[in-house]
Amino acid sequence: MSDDPTTDGTAAKPPGPPAGTLVLTTPPAVGPLYRQAAIGLVPGLGGRRGGDTLPGLELRLRGVTVDRRQLAAYDRVCGFRLTDTLPATYPHVLAFPLSMRLMSAPDFPFPLVGLVHVANRITVGRPVDAGEALDLSVRAADLRPHARGRQFDVLATASVGGEVVWRGVSTYLRRERTAGDRDGRGPGDRPAPPAASGRWRVEPRVGTEYARVSGDQNPIHTSRVGARLLGFARPIAHGMWSKARCLAALEGRLPDAYTVDVAFKLPILLPSTVAFSASPAWSFALHDARSGRPHLTGTVTSG
Secondary structure: OOOOEOOOOOEOOOOOOOOOEEEEOOOOOHHHHHHHHHHOOOOOOOOOOOOOOOOOOEEEEEEEOOOHHHHHHHHHHHOOOOOOEOOOOHHHHHHHHHHHHHHOOOOOOOOOOOOEEEEEEEEEOOOOEOOOOEEEEEEEEEEEEEOOEEEEEEEEEEEEOOEEEEEEEEEEEEEOOOOOOOOOOOHHHOOOOOOOOEEEEEOOHHHHHHHHHHOOOOOOOOOHHHHHHOOOOOOEOOHHHHHHHHHHHOOOOOOOOEEEEEEEOOOOEOOEEEEEEEOOOOEEEEEEOOOOOEEEEEEEEEO
16 A cells, blocks of 8 residues: 555645746746847837736756856856855855846836846855755746835745755846936935945956856846946946955955845946955945945845
């Protein structure tokens, strides 16, 4: 007799994914998703967008393995040491194609092009070895008002053997005309930046090299024409590169389990020189080395 019989005497099948879950067999190709998003900007070709509801779909991808050569290239462009332990920001790279698939779907309320990554939180449950296979999940949640439009979160997890070892929360802003478009703050109202503990020259190659190793091929980071189409004089650095570069500067001093929060402020135009600062209480920041304009602020909390 079966230990767990069904009514017809056969062994019970393991439960499948819950309703609202799509299990993918391969990572989505990011390039076509960007091209699809660009076509969607053409009137009459992108379909209707809008609404107040995020899709309830969760995307999953099982058994994701790390390409060691890609990881080494990522470590180099971000400033990490070459080790077998994944940087805290690397699972974000692995989950990024799922996020792109989710946000470029026809039922997503906002067009992908034009969304602004304004904040990111990563929680490391334990060190993750590059040889471990990861099960990834991604979903969107918490559509809410913002002073300059609306924002929402993309929630990602990485699990090993059913244990969640990493969590990421990426907050995106959809800019819309609101009463809060101008807050009255000018350069004179900005607090002075903290004393710098390091200065980094960020060359244009950072945009192209990070795009290649991360899969984030948004032309705003790699093309002067693409940047100008979205209002920037030059390409801008990826926000997640700047977060990774800050964590690389703290490498070897972080606990095994921690949460790192960052708020992305003004973009880093390429090329630029930035000033990095960090306090013993593990707050850190990036500012423009000449003007003091803020690019990023962050905190690290243990546990």
